[in-house]
Amino acid sequence: MSLASRITTAFALAAVIAGTVGVARADGDAERGKHLAYTCLGCHAIENYKNVYPTYPVPKLRGQHAEYLEAALRGYQSGERSHATMHAHAASLSDQEIADIAAYLGGDAIQPTDKPVAPNAPAAAAVCVACHGNDGVGVLPAYPTLTGQHAGYLERALAEYQSGARKNPIMVGFVSTLSAEDIKALAEYYGKMKPGLETVELRHSRFSSR
Numbered sequence: 001m002s003l004a005s006r007i008t009t010a011f012a013l014a015a016v017i018a019g020t021v022g023v024a025r026a027d028g029d030a031e032r033g034k035h036l037a038y039t040c041l042g043c044h045a046i047e048n049y050k051n052v053y054p055t056y057p058v059p060k061l062r063g064q065h066a067e068y069l070e071a072a073l074r075g076y077q078s079g080e081r082s083h084a085t086m087h088a089h090a091a092s093l094s095d096q097e098i099a100d101i102a103a104y105l106g107g108d109a110i111q112p113t114d115k116p117v118a119p120n121a122p123a124a125a126a127v128c129v130a131c132h133g134n135d136g137v138g139v140l141p142a143y144p145t146l147t148g149q150h151a152g153y154l155e156r157a158l159a160e161y162q163s164g165a166r167k168n169p170i171m172v173g174f175v176s177t178l179s180a181e182d183i184k185a186l187a188e189y190y191g192k193m194k195p196g197l198e199t200v201e202l203r204h205s206r207f208s209s210r
Contacts, residue, residue: 027096028066028103037101039089044105057150059157065141066099066106072144073098075166082165110145112137122185127174136193151191158183 043049043058050057061069075081077090077098090098117125117134128146133139136147146154160166161175162183175183 028070028099028101030100030103030107033097033100033102033104036093036097037104040101040105054156056152056156059153060149061105063108063110063148064106064145065109065138066102067141068138068144069106070098070102071142073102075168080167082160109141110137110147112139118189120189122182122189124178124182124186125189128186128190131170132190136190146190147193149191151187154190155183155187158186 040061044061048057072081073090073093076083076086077093079087081087093101112133113135115135117129131139131143132146137145157166158175158178161168161171162178164172166172178186
């Protein structure tokens with residue numbers, strides 16, 4: 001598929017998904033989630049903490065929307081995302097507990113800016129903007145924000161969509177034509193972005209290093 005065709009498909013799919021994704025959830029209890037999320041903070045609150053094998057940085061959660069965090073936990077729970085430790089944690093949680101944890105971890109989400117696509121953007125990023133915006137911020141709360149995320153984690157996630165370890169059909173379709181060089185370039189590009197992240201980091205004491 002040509003780049004132009006991939007861009008057209010990306011925007012068409014984003015429009016379809018936008019029409020089917022509901023409004024922001026309001027049933028998560030952040031105060032209850034604070035007590036449930038202690039196991040999450042054992043890895044995600046430690047700066048530069050790494051998954052042991054294979055070795056890559058665990059993702060930053062600060063700045064993400066609760067809706068995305070809930071979807072990610074459900075993905076690990078169902079096996080749509082493959083990770084033994086995350087599956088074990090998520091499988092032990094009820095739907096309400098997942099919503100509560102996501103509500104707690106998802107406060108102070110990064111908001112999109114009006115910045116245009118950067119002139120140094122990799123060509124493959126033209127497809128990403130349909131869902132992840134010009135500035136790497138998800139255009140809907142259910143979409144992950146990529147800006148400021150660890151490049152190593154982004155590279156790993158994209159590789160997992162290619163290998164089938166992650167089974168989201170839209171992402172699988174997009175990454176199927178990417179080369180290893182494309183994936184590395186995208187990961188580094190979004191990892192260097194930081195719109196609004198500094199403010200979120202300062203306010204998110206729950207994510208401070210220990």
